[in-house]
Structure formats: structure tokens, C-alpha cells
Amino acid sequence: MTVLGRLDRWRDQGALTPEQHALLDGLVRGNPCSVFLHLNFLLYAGVLAFVGGLGWTAEAYSQQLGDLVVVAGLTLLLAACLGYCFAKAPPYSGAETPSPNLVLDYVLYLGSLTWSAELTYLEKRFHLLSGQWDLYLLATALFFFALAYRFDNRFVLSLALSTLAGWFGVTIAQTTGYGEASYRQFAILYSLVVGVAGIALQSWGIKRHFLGTYLNIAANVLMMALLSGVFTREGYLLWLLLLVLACGASLWYGVTQRQFSFVAYAALYGYAGVSAILIRNLHDASALLTYFVVTGVTMVVVLVVLARRFGREP
Numbered sequence: 349m350t351v352l353g354r355l356d357r358w359r360d361q362g363a364l365t366p367e368q369h370a371l372l373d374g375l376v377r378g379n380p381c382s383v384f385l386h387l388n389f390l391l392y393a394g395v396l397a398f399v400g401g402l403g404w405t406a407e408a409y410s411q412q413l414g415d416l417v418v419v420a421g422l423t424l425l426l427a428a429c430l431g432y433c434f435a436k437a438p439p440y441s442g443a444e445t446p447s448p449n450l451v452l453d454y455v456l457y458l459g460s461l462t463w464s465a466e467l468t469y470l471e472k473r474f475h476l477l478s479g480q481w482d483l484y485l486l487a488t489a490l491f492f493f494a495l496a497y498r499f500d501n502r503f504v505l506s507l508a509l510s511t512l513a514g515w516f517g518v519t520i521a522q523t524t525g526y527g528e529a530s531y532r533q534f535a536i537l538y539s540l541v542v543g544v545a546g547i548a549l550q551s552w553g554i555k556r557h558f559l560g561t562y563l564n565i566a567a568n569v570l571m572m573a574l575l576s577g578v579f580t581r582e583g584y585l586l587w588l589l590l591l592v593l594a595c596g597a598s599l600w601y602g603v604t605q606r607q608f609s610f611v612a613y614a615a616l617y618g619y620a621g622v623s624a625i626l627i628r629n630l631h632d633a634s635a636l637l638t639y640f641v642v643t644g645v646t647m648v649v650v651l652v653v654l655a656r657r658f659g660r661e662p
Contacts, residue, residue, distance in 0.1 A: 422466040429459030437499050444557045445500040485515035502561050509565050532573045539570035571617040578621045591621040608658040619647050
């Protein structure tokens with residue numbers, strides 16, 4: 349039986365959805381396939397590399413160029429990016445607003461990174477806020493939030509949430525010092541704040557489609573914080589219980605909302621937490637290797653089966 353024949357049979361048996369069958373059939377026949385996601389990733393990486401090179405150039409040649417030239421150049425680039433976005437983007441709406449063209453998203457991303465590069469340069473050269481990086485991070489997070497909601501961009505929203513996490517971290521270091529317990533507690537607080545904020549904005553009808561971004565980041569931060577507690581010497585059973593509860597909530601949400609990523613979070617973080625307890629007193633190298641090979645393969649098989657089930661069910 350030919351490959352095309354097998355694909356037809358798998359489709360008839362329900363092993364492949366019509367969409368999956370059409371994609372694989374086109375690949376077998378040598379038809380063109382979309383490389384949009386790959387190009388999208390490369391373009392975003394290219395923008396990041398460009399801004400990184402821009403920052404390196406400003407730092408390396410600031411003496412030759414002069415601070416005025418560097419700051420003016422960064423300011424003009426930022427103004428050009430924002431000017432283009434405001435000129436091309438449709439008016440603000442609380443509902444999902446598609447981008448008028450692909451260029452706008454990359455220009456907005458470039459402007460966001462340029463803002464960060466300029467603030468960093470200004471502080472390093474002129475010490476405007478005397479090294480108070482928490483204020484820079486908070487201002488940057490608020491600026492990114494404004495851009496994300498004005499231009500309906502989830503990528504910039506992710507930048508805003510990660511910058512806000514940085515602000516939490518710097519604030520912790522300044523107030524309580526560099527303690528593992530402090531970071532864990534504030535990571536839990538951060539995840540709760542982000543999750544509640546996302547749910548509240550969604551209930552108010554403000555960019556409802558942003559909820560997934562909020563919950564994905566909140567879930568990962570919360571589970572990483574709880575998982576770190578499982579590796580402590582004392583009280584690790586309590587942290588394991590909290591991690592299991594969080595994984596259960598993630599699994600429930602993933603199944604009820606048809607979000608496979610949350611099912612995967614529950615499986616992976618739960619596996620890591622339970623494994624940390626089971627091998628805590630296991631020091632035999634061969635036993636450890638056997639455990640991770642058997643359980644790791646089992647986990648991969650389970651995730652593949654779940655992914656296929658999510659792909660088939662409407």
C-alpha cells in the first residue's frame with residue numbers, strides 16, 4: 349500500500365482529522381507548505397539581534413559618537429516606530445483587533461526593545477535615578493502594557509508581564525535581600541496577581557483573548573515556585589501537596605477549556621515534583637537511570653496520546 353493509501357485509511361479510521369490528512373497529503377505530494385511560523389520566529393529573532401547589536405554599538409562607540417548622538421539616534425528610532433504604529437493601526441477597541449499588516453507587529457516589537465535599550469543607556473551614562481532599576485522596570489512594564497492593549501499585541505504583552513516579574517524580583521532584593529524563600533513567596537504572589545488581573549480584565553470585556561497569555565505565564569511561575577519548594581530540606585511535603593493541587597487545577601482547566609498546554613503543564617510539573625520525592629534518598633546510579641528512562645518514556649507516550657486526542661476532538 350502506498351503512503352497516500354495509508355493516509356486515506358487512517359483518515360477513514362479516525363486516526364487523522366481531515367485537516368491533518370490534507371496537510372500530510374500535501375507534503376507527500378510535494379505541494380508547497382506554510383513556513384509562516386518559522387519565518388515569524390526568525391523575524392522576531394532578527395529584530396532582537398538588531399537591537400542587541402544597536403545596544404552594543406552604542407556602548408562601544410559612545411565616546412567617539414558622543415552621548416547626544418546616541419540618545420538622539422535611539423529617540424528618533426523609537427519615535428519612528430511608534431509613529432508608524434499609530435499611523436497604520438486601527439482605532440483602539442476592547443475586542444480583538446487584527447493587525448492591518450505583518451510589518452506593524454515587528455515595528456512595534458522593535459520600538460519596545462529600543463525603549464529598553466535607551467533607558468538602559470541613559471541610566472548607565474547619566475544615573476538619572478541613581479541606579480533605582482525597580483523604577484525603570486515598573487515604568488517599562490506599564491509602557492509595554494499600554495502598547496500591548498493599544499495595538500492588540502500578545503507578544504508585547506508577554507514582554508510587559510516578564511518585565512513586571514523583573515520588577516518583583518528587584519523589589520524583593522531591595523527589601524528582603526537575596527533569599528530563596530522570599531523569591532518563592534513573591535513568585536507565588538506574582539502569579540496570583542497576574543492570574544487575577546487576567547481574569548478580571550477578561551470579565552470586564554477588555555481584550556478577552558489576552559486571558560490565555562496571563563494564565564500561561566501565571567501557571568508556569570506558580571508551578572516553578574511550588575516545585576522549587578519540593579527540593580528544600582524541610583517542609584517539602586507541604587510544597588508537594590500545593591504543587592499537586594495546582595497541577596490538578598491546571599489539568600481541570602486544560603480539559604474543560606480544551607487547552608492542551610495546561611494539561612502538559614500539569615503532567616510535566618507533577619512528574620518533576622513526584623520524582624523529586626521518590627528519588628530523594630535514591631543514590632544508586634543505575635536505579636536512577638532506570639527510573640528516568642522508564643518514567644520519561646511513559647510520560648512522552650502519555651503526552652503524545654493526549655495531544656492526538658485533543659487534536660481529534662472538537
